[in-house]
Amino acid sequence: MKSKKKLIAAAIVLLALHLAILLAGFVAPYQPAMQNRDFPYISPTRLHFVDARGHWHVRPFVYQSVARPDSLYEYTEARDQEYPVHFFVSGSEYEIAGGLPSHTHLFGVDAPAQIFLAGTDNYGRDQFSRILYGGQISLAAGLLATAISLLLGVCIGCISGFYAGWIDESAMRLAELFLVLPWLYVLLAVRAFLPLHISPSQTFLLLVAVIGTIGWARPARLVRGIVLSARSRKYVTASRGFGASDAYILRRHVLPHTYGTLLTQAALLVPQYVIAEVTLSFFGLGLSEPMPSWGNLLANLQQYNVLVSYWWMFAPALALVLVSLGYLTVANAFHQQLQSGSI
Amino acid sequence: MKLSTASKMWPSMKYLERRVIHAILLLIGASVLSFLFSSLAPGSFFDEMKLNPQISSDTIAALRSQYGLDQPLPVRYVRWVKSVLRGEWGYSFAYNQPVRSLLMVRARNTLLLTTLAMALAWLIAVPVGVWVSSRRGRWDDQLASASTSLLLSVPELVLALGLLYLVIRTHTLPVGGMVSARFDRLGSWGQVSDLAAHLIVPVTALVLASLPILVRHVRASMIEVLQAPFIQAARGHGIARARLLFRYALPAAANPLISLFGLSVAGLLSGSLLVEVITGWPGLGPLLLEACFSRDIYVVIGVVMASTLFMIFGSLLADIMLVVADPRVRTDHASDRA
Numbered sequence: 001m002k003s004k005k006k007l008i009a010a011a012i013v014l015l016a017l018h019l020a021i022l023l024a025g026f027v028a029p030y031q032p033a034m035q036n037r038d039f040p041y042i043s044p045t046r047l048h049f050v051d052a053r054g055h056w057h058v059r060p061f062v063y064q065s066v067a068r069p070d071s072l073y074e075y076t077e078a079r080d081q082e083y084p085v086h087f088f089v090s091g092s093e094y095e096i097a098g099g100l101p102s103h104t105h106l107f108g109v110d111a112p113a114q115i116f117l118a119g120t121d122n123y124g125r126d127q128f129s130r131i132l133y134g135g136q137i138s139l140a141a142g143l144l145a146t147a148i149s150l151l152l153g154v155c156i157g158c159i160s161g162f163y164a165g166w167i168d169e170s171a172m173r174l175a176e177l178f179l180v181l182p183w184l185y186v187l188l189a190v191r192a193f194l195p196l197h198i199s200p201s202q203t204f205l206l207l208v209a210v211i212g213t214i215g216w217a218r219p220a221r222l223v224r225g226i227v228l229s230a231r232s233r234k235y236v237t238a239s240r241g242f243g244a245s246d247a248y249i250l251r252r253h254v255l256p257h258t259y260g261t262l263l264t265q266a267a268l269l270v271p272q273y274v275i276a277e278v279t280l281s282f283f284g285l286g287l288s289e290p291m292p293s294w295g296n297l298l299a300n301l302q303q304y305n306v307l308v309s310y311w312w313m314f315a316p317a318l319a320l321v322l323v324s325l326g327y328l329t330v331a332n333a334f335h336q337q338l339q340s341g342s343i
Numbered sequence: 344m345k346l347s348t349a350s351k352m353w354p355s356m357k358y359l360e361r362r363v364i365h366a367i368l369l370l371i372g373a374s375v376l377s378f379l380f381s382s383l384a385p386g387s388f389f390d391e392m393k394l395n396p397q398i399s400s401d402t403i404a405a406l407r408s409q410y411g412l413d414q415p416l417p418v419r420y421v422r423w424v425k426s427v428l429r430g431e432w433g434y435s436f437a438y439n440q441p442v443r444s445l446l447m448v449r450a451r452n453t454l455l456l457t458t459l460a461m462a463l464a465w466l467i468a469v470p471v472g473v474w475v476s477s478r479r480g481r482w483d484d485q486l487a488s489a490s491t492s493l494l495l496s497v498p499e500l501v502l503a504l505g506l507l508y509l510v511i512r513t514h515t516l517p518v519g520g521m522v523s524a525r526f527d528r529l530g531s532w533g534q535v536s537d538l539a540a541h542l543i544v545p546v547t548a549l550v551l552a553s554l555p556i557l558v559r560h561v562r563a564s565m566i567e568v569l570q571a572p573f574i575q576a577a578r579g580h581g582i583a584r585a586r587l588l589f590r591y592a593l594p595a596a597a598n599p600l601i602s603l604f605g606l607s608v609a610g611l612l613s614g615s616l617l618v619e620v621i622t623g624w625p626g627l628g629p630l631l632l633e634a635c636f637s638r639d640i641y642v643v644i645g646v647v648m649a650s651t652l653f654m655i656f657g658s659l660l661a662d663i664m665l666v667v668a669d670p671r672v673r674t675d676h677a678s679d680r681a
Contacts, residue, residue: 177372180658182613182650185631189643190380192635275498279617282500283632301504308511317501324496332492 003333010329017323021135025094028129029108029115032292034092036114036124039065041073041310044119052079059084064113073309083113119312121300131316134292139323141208141293142274146266148212149273153219153265154258158250160220161227172224178217186214187276191285200291207286211276219265223258230254260338267331271324278320294320362662366655373651374644378423381640382416389436410434423641432648433641437634442645445630450612450649452521453619453626457611459542460549464557465607467550469600472561473588479566487562491555503548503621510544517541519623545622549615553607560603564596571595598669605661613650 020027047060061084063077089108095101109115118127160171190210198206227250230236236253244252274294280286281295288296297316301307389403389412407413411422426433431441438445475487497505510516517523523537568574569592577591612627619628627646634642665672 173372177369177376180369180651180654181373181376182610182647182654184616185613185647185650186377186380188616188631188635189377189647192638192643271496275500278498279500283620285635298500298504307504307508311508314501314505314508317498317504320501321497324498325493328492328496 003336006329007333010326010333013322014326014330017135017319017326018139021132021139023096024129024132024136025096026102026104027106028126028132029091029105029117030126030129031092031094032125032130032133033290034125034129036120036126038067039075039114039116039120039124040122041306042075042116042120042124043310044312045114045116046077047085048082051082057082057084061085062109062113062115083109085109085115118315119310121297121313122306127297127312127315130292130297131294131319134294134297134316135319137204137287137291137293138274138277138295138320141204141211141277142270142272144208145212145215145273145276146269148209149215149269150219150262150266152213152216154223154255154262156216157220157223157258158227158254161224162231162246162250162254164228168224172221175217175220178214179221183214184276184279187211187280188283188285190214191280200287203287207277207280211273211280215269215273219262219269222261222265226258226261227254230257260334264331264334264338267327267334271327274320274323359663359666362659366659369655370648370652373655374424374648375420377644377647377651378416378420381644382419410436423644432645435634435639435642437637437639437642442641445642446627446645446649449625449627449630452624453612453615453628456542456545456619456624456626457549457615460546460553460615461607461611463546464550464553465604468554468557468561469593472558473565473593475558476562476565476569477584477588479569487558491558494551495555499548499552499617500621502551503545503618506544506548507622516543518544521625541624545615545618545624548618548622552618553614557603557607561596561600564599565592568592568596598665598672601664601668602661605657605659605664607657608660609654609657611657612653 042065045062045065047062049057049060051057051061061082063079064081064083065075066078068074068076085107086109087107089105090103091105091108093101093103107115114126116126116128118131120126121130156171156175160168187210191207194206194210231254233253236249239249239253277286277293278295278298281288281293282299282302284299286295287293294316297313298320300313306313389406404413411419414422423433426441430443432443432446433441435442435445471487475484478484507518510518517537517540521538521541522534523529523541526534526537529537565588573595574587574592577587582591615624615626616628616631618624619626620632623629627650631643631646633639634646
């Protein structure tokens with residue numbers, strides 16, 4: 001019962017995060033590449049409810065930021081006028097999910113004031129918007145790489161478990177080899193040996209392919225085990241007696257047994273692969289500027305002064321932790337259900 | 344008496360022999376695989392030189408052939424194996440020395456860091472896990488499970504960066520590298536404490552990263568054992584709680600933990616890459632990363648092989664320890680053979 005509540009909570013958080021990231025253009029107040037050269041490294045804009053005269057406002061408002069004279073990266077609020085936060089405002093144009101053009105944003109403030117929920121980076125770009133847009137890249141990488149791993153795992157595991165013999169033997173030896181190689185090392189090495197300077201979309205596909213392909217072994221082993229035990233069931237023999245083809249038996253009688261395990265594996269692999277992308281981009285082996293991804297947003301922290309002075313540059317890490325926490329909770333719940341035999 | 348134990352041990356010796364041969368085959372496979380991966384590389388170390396107008400293409404070709412990079416893959420592999428047998432592990436283009444001497448220093452640094460972290464993590468995880476398992480469902484168990492899930496979802500990268508931030512902001516500990524610049528002028532006691540101060544941040548990051556998994560496994564395997572009838576019986580005899588937990592239940596729960604310990608040993612060389620790079624610990628991690636960027640392929644292959652060696656050794660160690668610790672495993676394998 002308790003784990004069910006946790007599962008629901010995690011699912012809601014995950015759904016909200018994915019929706020916000022999918023609709024990044026709508027949720028984000030600004031374009032990810034929009035620079036405010038006057039406001040580099042400005043700390044997160046404070047939302048106020050009480051104005052200078054001590055009056056309470058129902059609608060939160062912000063003050064306009066101004067650079068403090070004779071100082072670098074220091075700002076104060078001009079408290080003479082309030083700028084209330086409005087919802088569903090019209091702003092810069094964007095495309096929802098790559099198609100529909102729109103210019104309505106979830107929230108925003110009137111012109112001279114600006115709202116930076118997670119501060120800005122060295123070009124004065126809004127971190128909150130960049131985290132949302134970067135999430136599209138990072139999550140897509142994680143999800144696609146997971147799909148590749150599972151697809152490879154299912155194919156190899158099925159063939160291996162169903163046909164047994166030397167195919168099985170050699171595939172499983174190869175899987176053992178992949179499991180014994182240190183994962184992150186291989187990932188770095190393989191990525192580093194592939195061309196470094198190519199177009200961003202190519203880099204993305206390459207990254208996804210490498211991350212997904214290296215991880216085929218564990219799902220393949222798990223699927224093989226399930227297929228092996230399902231294969232010897234009586235109904236499989238019966239259906240073969242009725243003249244069912246191998247493909248039919250696999251699809252109809254064997255594969256359904258693997259769904260629970262595959263779901264659990266998927267929930268485990270997605271955060272792992274998102275982190276893999278983040279790690280590679282952090283080290284400059286993945287996606288690079290100007291395309292935002294959680295990895296290259298975090299890479300700013302490699303600079304000593306950024307790490308020490310601008311705590312809001314840790315904000316992408318929060319998104320990353322939330323995503324992993326959500327997925328791991330779901331994976332845990334699936335695993336428990338699987339153990340008690342209800343999937 | 345002695346004879347009978349020897350004959351009982353015999354089948355398991357046979358089993359271990361098989362495991363060792365298996366491990367060696369795996370190692371050979373891993374070396375072939377890493378060679379294949381590296382041959383996928385479109386560039387080589389000398390590509391950067393092509394951009395330099397002062398170096399003619401003839402010179403680069405000569406360098407390539409001097410280091411054997413123009414040879415076909417099988418020839419290079421055989422050469423590399425010979426060099427491993429000579430104890431050189433190939434040649435580093437960037438450092439201009441055999442890879443082995445390079446690896447030895449870095450591996451020593453990494454092992455210093457990781458063995459400390461591993462020992463500490465286990466020393467914390469076992470008592471905590473055992474305690475929490477005996478308090479199943481109570482507030483402390485829930486606290487522990489909440490904090491382990493939270494810790495589990497904080498990536499190592501973020502953990503190390505966060506620790507670094509804390510330490511720098513509070514000015515409590517030195518950051519970066521293994522020792523201070525004035526290390527040579529310190530007395531022997533000063534040197535030890537200087538090293539220890541530099542160790543704290545990376546060790547803490549590693550312990551925090553591995554702790555949640557260990558605690559969870561200890562708890563899970565203990566809970567399974569605590570439901571067994573013999574524990575009920577022991578409890579009925581009025582045996583004290585601590586003794587019950589640590590002397591009765593823990594040994595019975597040891598098998599999965601021994602396997603997990605093997606995994607810990609397996610990751611000794613490869614588990615700390617991120618932490619090392621971020622905290623500036625001069626171990627194998629930064630070496631690998633640098634070598635990746637400069638396409639120093641024999642260094643990359645050397646580092647990957649060294650850590651693979653540890654991975655294989657770790658799982659072998661777990662198998663051996665299982666055979667030693669659990670008589671059931673011995674007889675299982677004996678009947679396996681028959």
